[in-house]
Amino acid sequence: SVFMHAMQGGQMIVTDVSSTEKRADAIGKLGLSYGIGMVVGPVVGGVLARMFSLDKAAVVACLLSVISVFITYVYVPAMTKKVINTDQDKNIFSLTKISQLLRAPGATFLISIKLATGIPIGIFQSMFSIVALDTFKLTAEYNSYVMSYVGVTAMLVQGLGIGFVTKKFSELNILFGSACILVLGYLLL
Numbered sequence: 001s002v003f004m005h006a007m008q009g010g011q012m013i014v015t016d017v018s019s020t021e022k023r024a025d026a027i028g029k030l031g032l033s034y035g036i037g038m039v040v041g042p043v044v045g046g047v048l049a050r051m052f053s054l055d056k057a058a059v060v061a062c063l064l065s066v067i068s069v070f071i072t073y074v075y076v077p078a079m080t081k082k083v084i085n086t087d088q089d090k091n092i093f094s095l096t097k098i099s100q101l102l103r104a105p106g107a108t109f110l111i112s113i114k115l116a117t118g119i120p121i122g123i124f125q126s127m128f129s130i131v132a133l134d135t136f137k138l139t140a141e142y143n144s145y146v147m148s149y150v151g152v153t154a155m156l157v158q159g160l161g162i163g164f165v166t167k168k169f170s171e172l173n174i175l176f177g178s179a180c181i182l183v184l185g186y187l188l189l
Contacts, residue, residue, distance in 0.1 A: 015027070027162070028158045
């Protein structure tokens with residue numbers, strides 16, 4: 001769990017190096033790479049669990065995460081854009097700065113959407129495998145196939161769908177529509 005923040009780090013880097021016009025599409029393509037990981041990872045994990053044990057599969061996953069941290073530390077630049085900082089206060093936990101951020105146009109809406117959708121997503125992702133194993137009596141290998149299917153779906157949506165949708169609709173409309181679809185999906189679930 002300590003090393004599971006690679007996606008947010010990747011999004012931060014892509015946001016930093018891409019132009020405003022191409023940012024959503026670039027982040028969608030980044031999601032395509034995570035989709036590939038969601039397809040390959042569960043299959044490899046299921047095979048490792050069947051051939052060895054769940055513990056050994058977890059150790060391999062942990063080692064790969066540690067390697068990703070090392071690769072990130074060595075190859076990702078600290079900053080790609082020049083930032084002029086006139087603020088002398090370096091404290092990132094300043095309540096004044098946080099309240100200024102929350103008063104920025106649209107920030108409260110974005111944070112509310114992130115919170116309202118992030119909690120169910122986190123619960124779903126953390127519990128899906130357990131529920132699938134218990135409810136459907138799937139083996140680790142078959143559960144990995146289900147997770148790979150989810151990865152393929154995510155890959156298609158993020159890799160192909162995001163670029164198409166961002167050309168047709170505004171980011172605010174996409175965010176609102178996505179939140180509505182997400183809420184509907186969780187209600188159906």
